[in-house]
Amino acid sequence: MFVNHVASSPYDPAGDRVVDDRAADEAFWTEVAGLIADRGGVLLEECHLGNAYRWYRLTDEADIRSTRTRLTPRARLAVWPDLSEDAEEVRAGIARRERLAWLVRQHPNGRFHPECVAEPQMARADVPNPYVSAAPGHRAALVPVREVDRRPLSTGVLPDADGVLRARWRSNETAAEERHTFLATLRIGDIVTGVVATGLHDVGVFVDPDCAPDGVLGFLRTPEMSSSRSPDGSSR
Structure with a gap:
């Protein structure tokens, strides 16, 4: 030591650097609904504390309404392309190692596995229980970790109950x-x-x-x- x-x-x-975040207000959710209509579904990332995450798959207006009731006040949100059922596509993305990324996986029952950093061995399919399953109903996505690599479809921060955005998320590590x-x-x-x-x-x-x-x-x-x-x- x-x-x-x-x-x-x-x-x-x-010493914190903060950015003027967009409020996740009604206009934000209208935009999310439009993305769902265009794409068939999206992946919603909720960062509610430091680097702690929750994940939601949204495919219709009912999903949006249900999810909004479960979000933590002042959480930071990011909208990503939908998870994929194409296991080979996800494994190929892991093997390319283009950037540091979270591997986000959803079970057929709708629950999400804890996110983990995508490692090369996770691209293997010749093991008894592969990280990326090709079984029906299993979905996965790769979400960039580093701020410089992140290009979400939309972002927002939840305002307080009175509609005022008071959360100030630090942008520097x-x-x-x-x-x-x-x-x-x-x-x-x-x-x-x-x-x-x-x-x-x-x-x-x-x-x-x-x-x-x-x-x-x-x-x-x-x-x-x-x-x-x-x-x-x-x-x-």
């Missing part, structure tokens, strides 16, 4: 969230360069990865180390 002095708390509200996002992008077999941050211990050394946010240290165990000569003749 290393102690680093910081000028202020990363959770200080004064805390240091802990940045570390979590970075670690979630790493895969077994990735090549990561870095600088040794500490002297050699009996069990290994700490390494400061070049691509990591501040505060993230890797650990290289002694049995995993090797030495060789670089083209300029120096050791590495």
Whole structure:
């Protein structure tokens, strides 16, 4: 453990960047109804606390009315294309690894499995219980995690009962969230360069990865180390 002095708390509200969110008012829900009419259905994401999510599949006006009664006040909403029953299409999306994404799955009874980060092994179909099932009624979708990758069909934040939008959602990640996002992008077999941050211990050394946010240290165990000569003749 290393102690680093910081000028202020990363959770200080004064350091938050916030955006002027659109209210999830009647105009928003009218737009959602139009998307359902055009597409046959949509996936609604409810972020009600930090990075905690709930998911709803909307296919008609009755679904909208029922779902609106269950949403948490001041929750942040995002509308995505409908889940797919084409298991091969979803598996191919996972295998491409184009971006960090949630794998969202719905059981035929309408319940949703807890979302999870899509990993390459989840694209496999040659296992007894595949993550993406091809059985009738099973649906799945890939939803981008990182803000820079997200392109929902529509977004909104629930106003209070009096119609006033008071929720102020932070748009910048805390240091802990940045570390979590970075670690979630790493895969077994990735090549990561870095600088040794500490002297050699009996069990290994700490390494400061070049691509990591501040505060993230890797650990290289002694049995995993090797030495060789670089083209300029120096050791590495």
